[in-house]
Amino acid sequence: MQDERFPGHPLLPYLLILPSVAVIVVFLIVPFAQSVWGSFFVTSPFGTKTIYVGLRNYLELFQSSDYLKSVIVTVYFSAFVVVIGLGASLAIALLLNQKIQGVGFYQIALIWTYALSPAVAGTIWALLFAPATGLVPYLVGRIIPGYTLNWMTNGSLALLVVSAAATWKMLGYNIVFFLAGLQNIPEELLDAARVDGAGPWLTFRHITFPLLSPTTTFLLFMNMLYAFFQVFGLIDIMTQGGPGDATNLLVYNLYRDAFIHLQSGRADAQSVIIFVIIAVAATFQLRAATKKAAYAR
C-alpha cells in the first residue's frame, strides 16, 4: 500500500484525534499518575495529615500474609474463570452451532446470563447456596444425611461458588463471540476436511480451533480483565470477601481499603500493583497469541 496523505491542513489529523487523546489523558493517565504519586504517602481519612512514607505501602502489602493470600485467591479465581469459562463456552457454542430445530431458543436461553447485572447474578447464587434455606444445601443434606453444606464458613466452597457464579455470568458473552467466530469459518474448509476423511475431533482440532484463535485470544484477554476488575459487585453481594478472607480478591481488597477503610495511600499502591500484574500478563498473552493466532488474510 502507498502512503496516502490525509486531505486538508497538515495539523487537521491531530486536531481530530485531540478529543480522544484529551479523554484518555484526563480520565486515564492523570488519575494513574495521581495513584502512583499517592502510593508514596499515608493520609488520614479527612486529609488533615499526610506523611511521606516512600515505599512503605508496597512493603507492607508484600509482607502481609493477607495480601499474598489475596493474590493466590485471585490467581485461582481468574484461572477458573478463564479456563473453565472459555472451555464451557466453546463447548456450548459448538453445540449451538448445529443445525437443529429451535436453535434460536437455545441460543437465547444460554446467552441471557450476560444481560444480568452482577447484583442479580450474585443474589441468585447466594440464594441457591443459603445455608439454611438454599436449594443446594437442602439437596446435599438429603443425599448425605447430617451434613451441612455451609459456604458461609467453608472457605474453599465459597471460593468455588463465587468462581462458578462469575463464570456462569460471563458464559453468555463468551458464547456470543465463539458463535460468531464459528459462523465465520468457511464452509469449504470443513467440507474439504470431511472429504479427506477427518472425523469431528480432527476437524475441530486442526481446522475449527486454529481458525477460532483470534476470537479465543480476544476472549482470553477480556475474561482475564473481567476476572481481575469486574467482579467486585458479585463479591460484594455474595461474600464480602469472606469467610475469613477466602474470597477476598485483589480488586475487592482495593475497594475496601479505598472506600470503606479510607486508606487512600494503601489503595493507590494496590492499584499500581494490579496494573503491573495485568500489564505483564497482557503482554505475554498478546505476544504468545499473535504468534500462534491464524488471522485470515
Next chain:
Amino acid sequence: MQRPSRAFALALVSLGLGFSLALAQKVEITWWHAMSGSRLKVVEAIVDEFNATHPNIQLNALYTGKYAETLTKYVAAFRTGNAPNLVQVYEVGTQTMLDSGAIIPVYEIPGMLGETWDWAQYVIPITNYYSTNGKLWSMPFNSSTAMLYYNKDLFKKAGLDPEKPPTTWKEVEEYGKKLVESGVVDHALSFGWPGWIFEQMFAYHNQLFADHENGRNGRAEKVLFNGPFGQMVLETWARLAKEKVFLYGGPEYSANTAFVSGQIAMLIQSTSSLAGIEKGASFEVGTTFLPRFEGYPRGNSVIGGGSLWVTKGQSKEELAAVWAFLKFLAKKEIAVKWHKGTGYFPTINAAVQELLNEGWFSKDQNYLTAFLQILSGRRDTPAATGVRLGPFVQIREIERAAIEKAVSGVLSPKAALDEAAQKANQLLKQYNELH
C-alpha cells in the same frame, strides 16, 4: 421582532430577581443520610413536616448510599469544600469523625447561637455512647442494640415453654440441643453482625475490649479481645457450632431469612430487624434479653446504628437552621413517629413516656425488650458503654474473620483471636501515627 424579545428578557430578569430575593430569605441546608427502604419513607415524612412548619428553612435530605458510601462521599465532599451541613454516620465511624477536624460538636451549638438546651431529655445509655468526657459530640438519631429473637411455635413443638426463653448461654445450648434432637430444626441458633455480637458480649459482661478504657480515655492502642474472656466466648460458639446448635449465618442480615422461614429457632440480631421479622414471620415471634455467661459481672448491651454530625464552617444562619432541625427531631411527636415507623429507639425520655401512656408497648412487647435491656444495664463504666476504635470498620471485619475461622474449625479460638488481635493492633498503631 427585536422589541418583544427585549421585553421578554427584561421580564425574565426581573422574575429571576424576584426569585432570588424570595430565596434569600429562605435558608437552604442539606442533610446526607443512609436510610433506605421503609426507613426512607419515614425520613421523608419527617423532613416534609419540618419544611412545612419552618417556612424560612429549606431542608434537602438526600440518600447517599449505604453507611460506608455516605461516609466516603462526605470525606470527598469535605476535602473539596462541598460538604453537606449535616451527615449521618454509623457508630463505627465515630472515632473517625471525632478525629476529622470537620465537625462542630453538637454540645457547643446552642452556646454558639446564644441558646441553652436541656441535654438531660435524651435517653442516657444512648447519649453516653456518643459522648466524650460527658459531652455529646453527635446527635443520636437511629439507635438500636442486639437482642435474642425466638420462634415460640418451634419452642412449643420441641416441648419447651414458649414463655421461658433461654437467659444464659448454658440454657441456649440446652434448649438448642433439645430443638435439634427433637427434629424440629436442623440447627437452633444463628446470628447477624457476628463481629458486633462479639463486641456486645464484652460490654454485656462489663469486660474491656480495648485499652485506654475502651478507647474512651484516649485513643486505643491495643485490643484486649484475645484475653480469657474473648477465648471463652469464641470457644462456646465453636462448641455450639460443633454440636449443630449454632449455624453460622454470615454477615449483617443474611441469617434473618433462616429465622423467618422457621429453619432455625433462635436469632441474635439488631433490634432494627424487629419490624421486618414480625412482618415476614408466619409464627409467633418472641424476644428477650441477650443470653448471659454465668459468673461474669453485668454490663450493658451496646448501642449501634447511626448519629448526626454537624459540619463546621457554615454560616450562622445555616447553623441555626441545622439546630432547628435537631431540636425538631427531639420533639416528642417526631421521636414517637420515628420509633413506630422504624423500630429504632425513641431517644427522648418524653417520647418513651408518651409511648407507655398510649399503650404502644403493651400492644407489642417485643418493642420494649431491647429498651428494658439497655435501661436495666449499668451505664457507669467504659466497658459497658462500648468500645471506640479509630480503624473500627477494619477491626470489626477482622473480628468477623476470626469468628468464621473458629466456628468452622480452621483455627482454634485462641489462635484465631491472637491472629486477629495482632492485625488489629497493627492497624491501631498506624491510625495513631496519623492522628
